[in-house]
Amino acid sequence: MKEAGSLLVELLENQKVDRVFCVPGESYLSVMNGLQETSIETILCKHEGAASIMAEADGKLTGRPGIAFVTRGPGATNAAAGIHIAQQDSTPMILFVGQIGKEMYGRDAFQEVDYQQFFGGMAKLVVEVQQAERLPEIVSRAYHTAMSGRPGPVIIALPENMLTEKTDEKATSFIDQVSSAPSTKDLAQFIEEIKAAENPVLVLGGSIWSEEAEKDLASISEMLGLSILTSHRRQSLFNNLHKNYGGDLGLGVNPKLINRINESDYIVLLGARLSENPSQGFSLFGIPEHDKKIVHIHPGPEEIGRIYNPHLGIVSNPIDFVSALNNALKGLNTKPSPIKEEKANQAHEDYIDWGDMPLEAPNSGVDLTSAFRTLRKDIEPNTIITNGAGNYAVWGHRLFRFTKLRTQLAPISGSMGYGLPAAIAAKLRFPDQMVIALAGDGCFQMTENEFATAVQYNAAVIVLVIDNEMYGTIRMHQHKNYKGKYKHTGLVNPNFADLAKSMGGQGYSVDNTEDFYDIFVEATKWAKKNNLPALLHIKTGSEMVLPGKRFSAL
Secondary structure: OEEHHHHHHHHHHHOOOOEEEEOOOHHHHHHHHHHOOOOOEEEEOOOHHHHHHHHHHHHHHHOOOEEEEEOOOHHHHHOHHHHHHHHHHOOOEEEEEEEOOHHHOOOOOOOOOOHHHHHOOOOOEEEEOOOHHHHHHHHHHHHHHHHOOOOOEEEEEEEHHHHOOEEOOOOOOOOOOOOOOOOHHHHHHHHHHHHHOOOEEEEEOOOOOOHHHHHHHHHHHHHHOOEEEEOOOOHHHOOOOOOOEEEEOOOOOOHHHHHHHHHOOEEEEEEOOOOOOOOOOOOOOOOOOOOOOEEEEEOOHHHOOOOOOOOEEEEOOHHHHHHHHHHHHHHOOOOOOHHHHHHHHHHHHHHHHHHHOOOOOOOOOOOHHHHHHHHHHHOOOOOEEEEOOOOHHHHHHHHOOOOOOOOEEOOOOOOOOOHHHHHHHHHHHOOOOOEEEEEEHHHHOOOHHHHHHHHHOOOOOEEEEEEOOEOHHHHHHHHHHOOOOOOOOEOOOOOHHHHHHHOOOEEEEEOOHHHHHHHHHHHHHHHHHHOOOEEEEEEOOOOEEEOOEEHHHO
16 A cells, blocks of 8 residues: 555656656645655756746657646646646646645635636646545546647646545556547548649648658658748747748748738648737638638647638648658659749748848847857757747747757747746756757746756756847837837846856856857856856847837837
8 A cells, every 4th residue: 555645656657757847835745755766857946837837848848748746726826827838839738736635625725726717728627636546547537638639738636635545556557649640531632632732831830740740741842842831939840941941920920921821722731720820810811711722630620610611621640640641642653843842942942031131230239130140050950949928039930940850949828937947848858959048038037046946957058038128029019009108118137147146057248249159159168067057148238129120110
């Protein structure tokens, strides 16, 4: 017989969990005790919001649920940030939440929260474990739910006195993701139509993908002369330097790419949902009716037709779909027409030009355009780049080129504070790869305390804090809507370099563009030698709002 808390740890070990993120709490002491004698690494975070973000990022990187533990009440409400990200970004994740004793329910006991009501609109499943013997059943259900259809977060509440119950239940076997392939009929119709289309494009998105699937899609694009676009913040799903890659549908999008969508006669959404940002505020197509032939391929049947009425809807795992399609096209000895091939190649040239075109620089401070272009030439292809939310991210999305899968971690949900916790999770997952976190000054200060977590666990991330002394995105909207009224968006910031040093890492100040690259190289050498994080405090001034665009030009 063992405590339920120890059984839960065994259940996670059987799912090959090797790392969990948490802020400790008395409501799940039994689990914490079980974690002490286990192969699972436990990462103690400074705030539950960051712990849940790290778990979400880990889920993005592995394709399996990232795991976080938080305590009841305030711990759970703090963790909601990561749950919302996982829901919007379709990331598999399981959050275990401590709960009050079962006999206290409904009395508004100390830190009591109704998790079904609180998380119900964000999570795929919210469930409380009332009896210890049901833990194997519920953990199994959680894994299946988190990874099936459209992936997402699951909440499991753990009453404190349930966790101390003795049980002789055994751990369940390993649970894999359920596959789903297109029907022969749907595949045949799709092949016939896309071959007949004069100007087809494919928008790749979602969270279910693999290196083999990327190779299959590259082969498909070459056989069909098909232009491949990626959805918002999904750029690393496809090699950005492939001759048929046409760019990403996101914020600050290339106008030529929008024209290409408008001129297309056959639009394929593969794993993508084309929600607000990639659809440019739901302006690309009518809802639900439109004048386009849209094919929607998605593992979750509830997503097909949710916004746009599709010409053809196919319920399929994107990996299985491209595998079947690639094999079928090869069997047919498919070759592209010269016109289609030329159009796809032109889309790629337009993408390259968009990233390389001359852009205005600020009159003072660091020019992010020049700095990022210099950095782009030198970093290894497997470098992982993370970011949170803010206008600064547009420089990263436009100027960096992703050629390896899962080298971009960014919240589709637009959650500030994401960059640093996500970078820590990435560095712990792939310690031999460089990990760079991009963060605005406002964005960074939402989770800056986790820099100390990076120090504690020797996560040698490189953090670029881009300081324009304001909440820049909100200032931009103030300018557009209430020109001249800029109260409540200015920031008085600390010396971020000194802050990094005070936490046990290293910090550098970057005041001009010419010094940026040399300081970056110095920082990376220091981080590698000491196995600790380093931070660059990059002072850009408040002149530029977007790449090549001044606030005054809005």
